[in-house]
Amino acid sequence: MQPAESAMTRRRWIAERWDEATAAITGAQAEHFARVLRGQPGMEADVVTGGKVFHAEVVAVSTAEVRFNLLAEIEADPALPITLVLSVFKFDRMEWAIEKAVELGVAEIAPVIARRTEKHLALTAEKRAERWRRIAHEAAQQSRRSDEPVIHAPVPLSERLRAEAHATRLVLAEQERTTTLRTALDAALTASGADMPAIELAIGPEGGWAPDEEALFDANGWTAVSLGPRILRAETATIAALSVTAAMLE
Ligand code: SAH
Secondary structure: OOOOOOOEEEOEEEEEEEEOOOOEHHHHHHHHHHHOOOOOOOOOEEEEOEEEEEEEEEEEEEEOEEEEEEEEEOOOOOOOOEEEEEEEEHHHHHHHHHHHHOOOOEEEEEEEOOOOOOHHHHHHHHHHHHHHHHHHHHHHHHOOOOOEEOOOOEEEHHHHHHHHOOEEEEOOOOOOOEEEEEHHHHHHHHOOEEOOEEEEEEEEOOOOHHHHHHHHHHHOOOOEOOOOOOOOOOHHHHHHHHHHHHHHHH
C-alpha cells in the first residue's frame, strides 16, 4: 500500500455501488480513473457511500469498474483544498463574495491589501475581519458544512506572497489571454494523479492588479489565468473561479 497521505489530499470518489466492506465506481468515473489518472490497485482514496466517507484502497481497476476495499470511516470534510487570496474591495460586495465563497466550499480566505485597494478600505480592513468571520460562520452553517473556513487577518499582498505555500497558485488576471483557469487546473489535476491538488486563487481589487504586483506574482511562481475576454467584477470573478475549480476538483 502506498504511504498514507493526509485525508485532505486524497481524491474523493462518490461510489455507485457499495456494501459494508467494498465499493465501486463505474461508467465515466471508472474510465477517468483508469485512463486519465492511470489508477492502480494499491492506491488510496476517499470513497463516499451514501453520506458516509471512507478511507479506501483500490483493489481492482478496469475502464468499466474500479473496486475499493473500505478501510475506515473518516470525518466528512466538505471543504475543498482551495485557498482564496482576496484583495480587499468595496465592503458590501466583498462580504457578499465571502458568503458565496464559503457556500462554494473554500477552505481558507486570505484578505490582502492590494496597491489599488481604496485607501479607506485598507485602513479599516483589520477591524472588519471579525465581521467577515461571522459572515463565514453563518454561511458555513447555512450551507451545512461540518467545518468553517479560516478567515486570515488582512495583510499586504507582498507579505502574503512571501508565505510558503505548497499549492498550485493561480492569479486571476483580467489581461491574461493565453492560459485559461481550466487549462491550468487540468495540468494541476494531471500532475497530482489520484490525489486532489491544493489550489490557491488570487482575485484583484476593483482597479485590477498593478504591473509590479503582476511581476511579484510571477516571481513567486504564480500562474496568470483568464476567465475569458469579459472584465468581471471582483465578486463575479470570485464566484466564477471558485465554481470552475470546485467542479473540476470534485
Ligand atoms: N479594473 C480592471 C478590472 C479589475 S476586475 C479593468 O477594468 O480592467 C477585479 C479582478 O477580477 C481582477 O483583478 C481579476 O483578479 C478578476 N477578473 C476580472 N475579470 C477577469 C477575467 N476575465 N479573467 C481573469 N480574472 C478576471
